[in-house]
Amino acid sequence: LSRTVPLDPHWVKLHMSIRLKTTDLKVGKLGWQTAQVGVYFKNADNKQIGGWPKRPDIKTDTDWFTFTMDYSIPKGAKTLTIVPGLLHATGSLECSDLKMIAFERGALIDAVLPDDEKMYWGQEPVQTVSATRSRQVLNGLWGFMPARLKSDSQPLAYGWGYIRVPGSWYSPDTRLSLDGVIAQGNGSPWQDMQLKTLNRAWYRRRIKVPTDWHGRRIILHFESISTDAKIFIDGREVGEVHWPGGGDVDLTGVVQPGKEATLDLLVIATGDEKFIDQYMDADVVVKIKSSMQTRGLTDDVWLESRPENMHVQSVVIQTSVRQKRLDVAVDIAKISRAQTVELTAIVKDSDNKEVLRFSKNCLLQPSESQTVDLTQNWSDPILWEVGKPYLYTLHVQMTSDDLLDEYTQRFGYREFRIDGREFLLNEKLIHLKPNRVYSHQFYASNRHLITNAIRGYLHSNFNVLELYTDHQRPEQRGAYRFARHWADIADEQGMLLIYPLPKINSYLSHWDDPQVQRQWQTQVDETYRRVSNHPSIVSWVFTANRFGFRDDQNPKRIGQSEFLSGSPVYQHRVKPAYQAVDMIHAMDPTRPVTSHSGGNVGDYQTTNCYLNMIPLQERENWLSDWSVHGDKPYMVVEFGLPLYTTLLRGRSNYVKASATEPFLTEYAAIYLGPKAYGMETSGYRQELTDRYLHDFVFKRWHANEVIEHEP
Helix, strand or coil, X not given: CCEEEECCCCEEEEEEEEEEEEEEEECCCCCCCCXXXXXXXXXXXCCEECCCCCCXXXXXXXXXXXXXXXXXXXXXXXXXXXXXXXXXXXXXXXXXXXEEEEEECCCCECCCCCCCCCCCCCCCCCEEEECCEEEEECCEEEEEEECCCCCCCCCCCCCCEEEEECCCCCCCCCCCCCCCXXXXXXXXXXXXXXXCCCCEEEEEEEEXXXXXXXXXXXXEEECCCXXXXXXXXXXXXXXXXXXXXXXXXXXXXXXXXXXXXXXXXXXXXXXXXXXXXXXXXXXXXXEEECCCCCCECCCCEEXXXXXXXXXXXXXXXXXXXXXXXXXXXXXXXXXXXXEEEEEEEEEECCCXXXXXXXXXXXXXXXXXXXXXXXXXXXXXXXXCECCECCCEEEEEEEECCCEEEEEEEEECCCCEEEECCEEEECCEECCCCEEEEHHHHHHCCCHHHHHHHHHXXXXXXXXXXXXXXXXXXXXXXXXXXXXXXXXXXXXXXXXXXXXXXXXXXXXXXXXXXXXXXXXXXXXHHHHHHHHCCCCCEEEXXXXXXXXXXXXXXXXXXXXXXXXXXXXXXXHHHHHHHHHXXXXXXXXXXXXXXXXXXXXXXXXXXXXXXXXXXXXXXXXXXXXXXXXXXXXXXEEEEXXXXXXXXXXXXXXXXXXXXXXXXXXXXXXXXXXXXXXHHHCCCHHHHHHHHHHEEECCEECCCCCCHHXXXXX
């Protein structure tokens, strides 16, 4: 059974849609022996060209579903053949409603929305945040069009494709769980277009402002944009948003409650640095090529309403188990005149029942912002614990004669601190079992993936995760910035986090310049403002592999400040780090600070502890001196049995060793004998061939999945 369709020479693209259903399907032993709908092109000589385009490939029984795909027509193609069938499989494959839509070269035609996708523009639910605030999330499908010319001041009326928000129209890493363009339009913006090299694009959607937002300030909020954007309403430019922190655009007076408007964004994705430093150890630095890891609207977008003028800008909550006290710092913005207001803090439990209320009258002075502190004793809160998270909601009401504003903030009541060489959570000794999560950014903002990952770590008896700082580079525009989603879900799951502040490395070469210090401090303050109220965040980390030294894992030095102070040269090198720690403490005195594998920098020592082939008895005794003389906590944030470079030929530093010949099979043969060679996989052998350069030098094996998992 097949169908052959002649192709018009003016056609450049085909959109196929077909409904499919399988019953009693039993596939063959090989991966290609499935239920399929083959699609292929042939030239004038009836020879297949263009390879094998993507096709439905069904391996289990399914109810009716719709498969859609856009196919670019290869040059020289004269016919398209569609062949449904069971390839060395049994059962039944039913097909229905086959549709093909052709697009001509140059014609400006909007993409056909896939049948299993829906648009919800103007139908988004409105979330009531408080009595004075609401929010409307604008995530979902947006129109998308490449902006090929820098002179483009407005997008074309037709030729739109579709992209998902949050999403990235291109990422060099296929592990990133972030959707991109789901359907391409047709016309000049799309001709010979490569998403890999595209750095300017238009986004479009319709918005409808809720009717009851009259008299409120209306804000368009972006959690993150990679990297910059101009915002237009009905063709009028109304603001800009820039890397790295996303931001707000005030639409008050530009949009009207109860009416629709067209929202356009010109998103420009540009990087700064051609190469960046990656520290493998304090003395081992590698220059790696900087790349745009994401491009586009990479995080949540929403409309929000709040009081038009004076309002509560933010709150910072601090809880003390020792003192049985709740402290709330309320930041009030846009104070136009001197006036007295009453601030009332109301704490509600998980059942939305009020459990605590306290208030304070305060005199506000005309200013852009003023902070008011509220304090209340609290003798019997339910504590937030590892694996037993309990979350409260704080409502801060600001009133004069009437309610002026109500601000809400979720929090957990807990205290984390250091006592000598021990960690205490809620005044109880806790032995931290850490895991460094390098790949946390690849989950993007996918709550399902993050939730399951954290549950898996808890099930495996880890109780603290270090979200690795390597992606928190202010100088690397377009880098992953999804750590806050882990904090949201860690709050709910009861997992402790060591949270990354902006990495200090790129500031160190000019650290003596006060302006450079202020630039870094501004980035740190911004991060703190966004995540300070997460109970899961119990410590800050601000760099990795930068401030350690060769002897900092000596069992006679571990966790002993006097012996970790190092040489005068080392002390000079880490002076900026000590200053940075003091700056972080001034911002947040409630959380300890560390530097990943950073020697004596921070409130506790962390190391990359790869003891490798050291005898077992020495390993067991490794911390014996610290257990008697240590004056600060010690944490192993990387641990290997052994590190893979131990099984390579090289014996110099990490970078050089990681580019040498693997001896994995030879080491296995110590225990397995000759049969170890017979157990080598074809993938491992092929990788040895493909990565060989010359004279026993290979392409670096760092983070190579074959060498880590396959042999």
